[in-house]
Amino acid sequence: DAKTTQPPSMDCAEGRAANLPCNHSTISGNEYVYWYRQIHSQGPQYIIHGLKNNETNEMASLIITEDRKSSTLILPHATLRDTAVYYCIVRVITAGNKLTFGGGTRVLVKP
Amino acid sequence: DTAVSQTPKYLVTQMGNDKSIKCEQNLGHDTMYWYKQDSKKFLKIMFSYNNKELIINETVPNRFSPKSPDKAHLNLHINSLELGDSAVYFCASSPGTGNYGYTFGSGTRLTVV
Numbered sequence: 001d002a003k004t005t006q007p008p009s010m011d012c013a014e015g016r017a018a019n020l021p022c023n024h025s026t027i028s029g030n031e032y033v034y035w036y037r038q039i040h041s042q043g044p045q046y047i048i049h050g051l052k053n054n055e056t057n058e059m060a061s062l063i064i065t066e067d068r069k070s071s072t073l074i075l076p077h078a079t080l081r082d083t084a085v086y087y088c089i090v091r092v093i094t095a096g097n098k099l100t101f102g103g104g105t106r107v108l109v110k111p
Numbered sequence: 112d113t114a115v116s117q118t119p120k121y122l123v124t125q126m127g128n129d130k131s132i133k134c135e136q137n138l139g140h141d142t143m144y145w146y147k148q149d150s151k152k153f154l155k156i157m158f159s160y161n162n163k164e165l166i167i168n169e170t171v172p173n174r175f176s177p178k179s180p181d182k183a184h185l186n187l188h189i190n191s192l193e194l195g196d197s198a199v200y201f202c203a204s205s206p207g208t209g210n211y212g213y214t215f216g217s218g219t220r221l222t223v224v
Contacts, residue, residue: 034212036212036213038154041218042217042218043115043201043203043215043216043217043218044154044201044203044213044215045215046212046213046214049212085152087154098156098159098167099156099213100156101153101154101155103153
């Protein structure tokens with residue numbers, strides 16, 4: 001699976017949009033982009049995933065560049081409960097379905 | 112209803128002991144996993160089972176032995192515990208092959224003293 005690069009940390013203001021970048025320049029055509037987050041002391045939580053098109057669900061939006069070498073997770077109205085480590089992962093859908101976590105971005109939402 | 116449940120939540124034990132962590136999922140998923148998160152917070156996959164069959168076995172000491180009695184359960188048994196085994200262990204499940212996210216349990220914090 002391709003590697004991803006994320007900033008180690010970022011702050012954002014409560015109520016504002018949080019834009020989390022991820023670089024995956026070596027992504028191959030059959031790899032999906034997944035986002036998970038881990039709130040302190042909890043298990044990781046699935047947020048969203050996509051292949052080529054932008055995706056939106058009740059938690060977030062995922063914007064994937066046309067060349068698919070980078071993506072942005074958008075939390076439209078960050079709340080204090082969104083403080084967490086956010087992981088961007090690329091993976092091929094195989095029988096193993098292995099998720100490989102990197103270091104992630106530690107997001108701190110401030111009042 | 113808890114989707115993926117692990118027991119116990121906390122486990123403190125002495126070096127050399129043998130312990131087990133249990134995991135159950137009620138989502139009807141075919142695949143289950145064990146992940147380890149060490150003190151540096153990196154999450155690493157250890158094992159994966161699909162319909163009771165081992166499909167992923169990362170470089171994990173032989174002291175760690177997963178057991179899947181049925182596809183809803185994946186237990187982790189650890190022999191001769193060492194200080195370095197102290198970590199948070201997460202169980203997860205997914206529908207198997209396909210484009211789906213994982214559901215993780217809340218973790219078991221193992222402390223070896």
